[in-house]
Amino acid sequence: MDNPRWLDESEQRAWRSYLQMHGQLLARLNRQLQADSGLSLADYEVLVTLSEVPAGHLRPFELQRVLQWEQSRLSHQLRRMEHRGLVGREGCTDDGRGAFIALTDAGRRTIEAAAPGHVDAVRRLFFDGLTRDQITMLGQLSAQVLDRLDASTDVVT
Amino acid sequence: MDNPRWLDESEQRAWRSYLQMHGQLLARLNRQLQADSGLSLADYEVLVTLSEVPAGHLRPFELQRVLQWEQSRLSHQLRRMEHRGLVGREGCTDDGRGAFIALTDAGRRTIEAAAPGHVDAVRRLFFDGLTRDQITMLGQLSAQVLDRLDASTDVVT
DNA sequence: CCAACGTACATGATGCGTCATTCATTCCAG
């Protein structure tokens, strides 16, 4: 770790702008969701994921695979959401360890009510300021970095 | 909010990849910092900011302006950091309301010890997977979105 | 001067995220 390869001027600017941008953006989106629907972004992601599976329910570990969350984060999150009546649990016959997590009616109504406003905020605050090319580049960049992250996980394991 | 403009396929992919990428990346960086130096990214940002000002100290509201944090977040953060001996307070003569926040010796040693490893992680996990052009684009994109966010704040205010 | 307003900062409550640990169930080698 001697003689570290510091970031050069442009890298540093890019990195700090990026962190700042993300922080501000997510804070805004969170506030919008919270104010308009009483949801956090985390709630939103769980609800969207559940609403998109044909079966209407998922095992926690499947949800975890999709969201890429820590197991205990998901567990806490689901407990809170269950407590608020957004999701429910259905018994799982073939594996006695877990259950199925499913949207409740209230959960479905909530996500359907929240989605348009949230998508609109994402548009207004983010996509509307970008060109097609920038959007494409960002998707590409994100995918690249994600691959890299996954790859370097394997090494550690 | 009727007839919402949903995200199209590529926008949705980009958005989800982006959120996922950021989550994974920040989680990794946080873990690296925590494991190697006992710091969170928030600690790191505060320490770096303080270490870069010539005077060696800042008023909380100046720190806030730089970091763009919520005021109470900063207040809590500084209290915790003071408690851990990373920063200290120096009396402020010309304004009785606040004090100056300064690095302690331990704080300076900590940030100097942490920086190389952190920068290296940022390189390895992020920059090394990107081309020059991508880095430039990302900086540009972030700056654009930031402008947009600031602009739309004024309107609300 | 001083009342009213604005600014700088702190605090308590509450929800969120991580780590470490625990527990039950399932899988599998022998």
Place this chain on the structure above:
DNA sequence: CTGGAATGAATGACGCATCATGTACGTTGG
């Protein structure tokens, strides 16, 4: 089968972030 390893999940403790509110100091118009 059976005992140990692996898997799916819950929990408690603790630090972090936000909101609402409180407080002390500063500033300014009358």
